[in-house]
Amino acid sequence: MRNEDSSVQATFNNIARRYDLMNRLMTLDSHKNWCRDVAQFASSRSGSSYLDLATGTGVIARAVRELNPSAAIIGADFSESMLEMARHIAGNSSIDWQYADAHELPFADGEFDAVTHGYLLRNVSDLDRVLAEQFRVLKPGGVLAALETSPPAGLLGPFIRVGMRVVVPTLGTLIGRDRDAYKYLVSSTLGFLSPEALRLRFHQAGFVDVQVKPKFMGTNMIWTASKPG
Template sequence: MTSDRTRGNKSSEVHGIFQKIAGYYDRMNFLMTLGRHEKWCREVAARVAPAGGGRFLDLATGTGVIALAVARRNPGATVTGVDFSEEMLRRARTKPGADAVRWQHGDAADLPFEDESFDGITEGYLLRNVEDLDRVLREQHRVLKPGGRLVILETCPPSGLVKPVVKWGLRVIVPLLGQVVARDRRSYTYLESSTRAFESPQSIAGALSGLGFTDIGWRKKFFATNVILWATKAN
């Protein structure tokens, strides 16, 4: 759940939030998704490429759940997990299997990689926290090889018949969990508000199409509060 997060007021604020919540991050993701989060991360890993070798980049790696899932699924691959939160990366490095991933501090808006470096890119909860979404997506397009897959796990603004109930749950339950579990209501109030204000999957798909991605699709999860999107860089 990370971002460009090293430039500007928003990035400084978000960086501080993720530094603070790193110790509770996995537990809160489990509670907020009723245990579904790791399953979604495994789906992201499965969608980015069939099992085998290759070079993969996991952005906003956080505590490394997606990166580790990619590494387990592709034991012959090179997996790099990038995040702007030093504390998140410190915790990722302590997890079982962490030696299979190259952990790197970095800025999603200015990736330290050559053009067409990766066979696949994954990310979890990155885009809603960045200051310049188009720039971040352009960077991903730049470092992805032609024919490579991009798979995104994101929150989704509530819609449809359940919208009033979901909005109430986000507004009340998420900050309350933050208060009880992490002793940090303010950080989870920000995460709740950024979920409600974020772009729709249709909007993200339009931005990906405009950059030259093809085969774009998505699947909503958990009362449409989360979404997995995928796209392929045109050859």
């Protein structure tokens, strides 16, 4: 694993215990609705096998379970602390929680009907490899649905940037008890690709029907795409 990835891994191991609460505060409790939208699109193919990458405490995996009571669902992450939290949440026992680095997935080609993830892409050191891995493990015709942050743009962009730089580390100090981790979250969001640039990377990985829906004044995006059938 590259140094950048080990440092991201250590950050998420440190903040796992208070991560869900911080997420609810930072998104004004919208995160779970966006995760439901991601799960809804992933379930549009009515498949039998689902992979939720960077699952964290498993919010998306749980939403997929609600829509697919008998499907096989894997929630994968490279933070053991996050996986430990996921394993102990009520209602999570029917999901298979596994350690996996998104750069090198321990799954067979064409294993899944749908791959989902939330807030993965801006954290990885090799985006193209991560997208190629997702493409590889999807069945032909399989779908991808993902939630990702996006650098604020437009007229309000500069104001939202300042707001994020102030509010998120403050919450991170008071509630998350780790100011640096939440400063990282802001800098990784502000420094991430524009939607136009990310769309191109999805296409370069082989995905088709790439669509994006902005949420929360364009600071969050829901991405959907398919592997050709």
